[in-house]
Amino acid sequence: MSKEQATEVQDAWKAFLESAGSEDAAAEGLFNAFYEAAPALQPLFKTSRAVLSGMFFRGIQQIVMSLRNGKQARAFVEVLGFRHLEIEVTSPRVSAFRESILDLFQAELGDRFSTLAFEGFRKMLNYVGGGSVLGLVFIREHFKDRLRILSTSWAVANSTAGQEPEEEEEMATMKSNSQEPSQSQSQTQRSSLEHDGQAAKQPANNTKLNIGAQNVPATFSDMFCFNAAVMGLDDRLWMYEVLKSFDAVVRNEECNVISLRMAKIPGVIHLNDFKAIMMASLRSLVPKGWDQHHEEAWIWLWSNVEQILQQEVGKLAPRGRLVSRYVGSMEQDSEEKLSKMIYQKFFGVAPEGQDFFKQSASRLNFIVHQIFQITVQIYQDPPRMVDELSALGLRHVGYGIPTVFFGPFVSCVIESVKEITNNDQALCDAFAWSLGLVSQILMRTIDEGSTLVMKAINMNSARHIIRALSDTPRKRRAMAMLKVTVGTQSISPLLWAIQSGSMEAAQAIVQDLLTIRADRDRYYFGADDLFTRHPDIIQVITTEARPLIRVLLDRLLWRSRLVVAGHRRVNIYLQHLLVTADGQFADALCWVSKMKDPTIVTHTVLERLTDLVWNKVIYLPFLLSKVWLLFSLMVFLFSQSILKNFLQAESIDHQVVRITTFVCRAFVYMASMTELIYSQSKVAIKAIRTRDLTRLFQIPLPSKYVTDWREAVSITLTLILICMFMVEPILFCLEHFEGDFEGAGRFTAQCPQAADVQDFYSILSMFGMFCYFALLVDFSALFIPLSAFVLTAGRLLPDLLLSLSAAIFCVIVFGTAVTVSQGNPADFRDVFSAMMTLFQISVGMYPQQNFIQLEHSRWLLVMCVGFVVLVVIFLFNLLIAQLIGSHATVYRTVVGLARLNRMAVICDSMPSVRQKVFRNFIQSLRLDHRMEFGEGDIGLPGGIQVLEPAGLHPTYEDSIHRYGGSTSPNMPWPEEDEEVSNSIEDRIDNITRIFKKALKRMHLQEGKRSRSSRSSTSDSSINDSSQSSITSS
């Protein structure tokens, strides 16, 4: 373009700006002109209008201003082309763009838009967009090959040891199919790594990687760090910042995050250094097939990145300061006003958006507040924010937000900011830049994270979950339900389904994960994946989705259809319920026991698991602890009750009895009491530390004292023993054992000095005895039927207590009433004896002959008859009826209750089991051995196999889904015949599918027909031409 023409174009541009009034208005005008002129292209613009129009305007302005500097203009167009690689820029689209802009200029400038300027603009826009050398269309077409080279060589550079990525993946699956649990675990980890991608592609932290000479770097980032160290450039921190986002750049995502990261780094940046190391690293990682084209492609990529970075980096710090100052100075009132304005505008332009924002106004204000904070923080700490935005984006996937709303939403936010700041151009630009980037990252995350499974979860539909998985390769099926990764963040569809209350979807996922599937080569079962991804899944399910626990347990059990010698094989996959990945006792049993549901614990899997741990690990330590208790009780019994009786016998040496009593009591205080004080202090300290306290009558107590009767009895016993020790008569008499009193002698307890405490001591001793025996009730856990009986009795006790209190009330009422009348017989003379008599009557201890004395007082007789009818006939029979009713209810769950009791004992005792004992137990189970499904059919590891009498659980269908056809792990499972459903939804779905299939077939046939007609025409033309050549010859 000639200099005059360039000047003319620049003048026209200035005139256009003047007539628009402001850059902002000009930007909007330009964008609108194009947007309105090409409605078909509108879906291509996903970012907000406000952000796009700014970018659009700046892009054109840059080129217009560089028109007199051909080199600069060329560079700008090249960068523009690089940024448009992902967009399909075609010649008709470029024409539409050009014409709309020229029309706008003509309309705005009229006569001031000279022919020279018009032609200049046309030339410029043709150059930028057209098929000429360097136009966007040209760049897209021309660099297709380069893009392919970049993507393939990048994939190779990041796969370990130069293996092709797909090939490597396959290797991992093959290994997992040998079904060693550890291997399958490593496969899961590997596949999550692979999914994460960036984990391999990015250095884990800001520091340089330490790569020894013996470790050959296998990924790009490792090799980069290695080469940087070799070239002595490893102190350039900015390079590591670029490296971290380099993957996104190669995948042509964006350079803005790199610019943000680099803007934070002090010192001079020589971008050329990066290029040198990058090229060296790529050459060593992609040795096979590296040629001139590879060199050109990578140099081209870097030169574009370099230009973008040079343009952006310097502008970011001032922008960041502007946004941060504005947001920091915002008052709560103005924030609320702004928030209201944003939502009003947004609901105006996108009324459907209201369906997503149903929260309270305060929550909506909070979201806006968060958005403002994000726009500030993205400038301040870009690496952290990119991670957080990926997580936020994944949460938006969970909320089911379509990306189409982001553009209007961001525009409304920017417009509102403009309005409230009276159009502060610099601030609005800075704000638009960061919010635009935020929304771009969020949208990308949503696009990548919105898997079909996540969408099915949002619909809470089991059917859609199954459909969503139907095309997933069989080796990835489990992970598709467990992990959606975007960037460094991931979300678990299963967990999201549970947390968002999509129970139907969650159930379908658990069922699908734990379905055993098989082709001829291998078995697939998602238990390893499930428990590796969510080691706490039982805790999650027992607290947030109780109905799922039975579904999960059902699927951990496989029963053979075949019966051999009256028994069938039962495989119970209990490994993950029993042991964690690092060999510790898994808390699954404890979580189930916390549910306190007596029906679930009788599930075969839990029954087997509980019995296994009980018999092999807990039984002995439990027995020993109870033997100790039993021994303490015996000593206590001897010292308090039995030895006392020997003092009555003349034949026994009283001194020996007293010494024995002293030794026994010393044992009770020194051993039993101190042990109890120690264990109770531990309970109390732990409760205080974990703040696990409950207030009882305003006194804070460890919750265990309220919820666990054993602990309550233990602490009571401890206090009783302490009190007994403090009033111990032997200690009172220690210095006063001589004298003139019965039983005098060393270690006597009967000296006059101890007389005052004797009664109190006896009462304490009596209660102590009760407590010891009560603790012994735990012995019943050794035998389920005994434990069940104890629990039944315990459950019925409240009924008995209620009836007894009613009876005592009647005794008091009648006892006080009868003493009102004069001349009563001796048994009814005062209140106390009357109540005693009535009590004796009620329990059948009143002698029959004493009833004769009632003849003299008819009034008394009537009262006694009334009492007998009310208490003996009515109340006690009511008690029996109640007991029968309650027993019937309790009986159904009593075995479950006994099992719950056993589980609780296991959980309490497990911490004291030695690690070695537990490890030996796990080894003895041989959980890594694959169990047979049938003779010679070696199945999956991770459980135990038992034989069950055939009649116990008749099974006629094999729960394993077996498939013929291809056995490639990359193939999806063949579609199964779905259950016939009559719902309208299903029928419409079926019709749609049939319709789609028919359409596909028609397209295929049409394609074939047109191909054959083309070949026949070409054949005929060949024939024609040959014929003509023959004729001519």
Ligand code: HEM
């Ligand atoms: C740049 C654009 C956006 C940003 C930065 C953004 C940011 C946020 C933040 C920070 C939250 C707070 C809650 C959380 O951490 O999960 C949130 C929640 C939410 N957002 Fe967005 N958002 C954006 C766009 C949108 C759009 C366009 C929609 C829908 C039309 C939307 C719908 C929601 C919903 C439904 C919630 C959940 C609120 C709740 O459960 O209380 N967001 N968003």
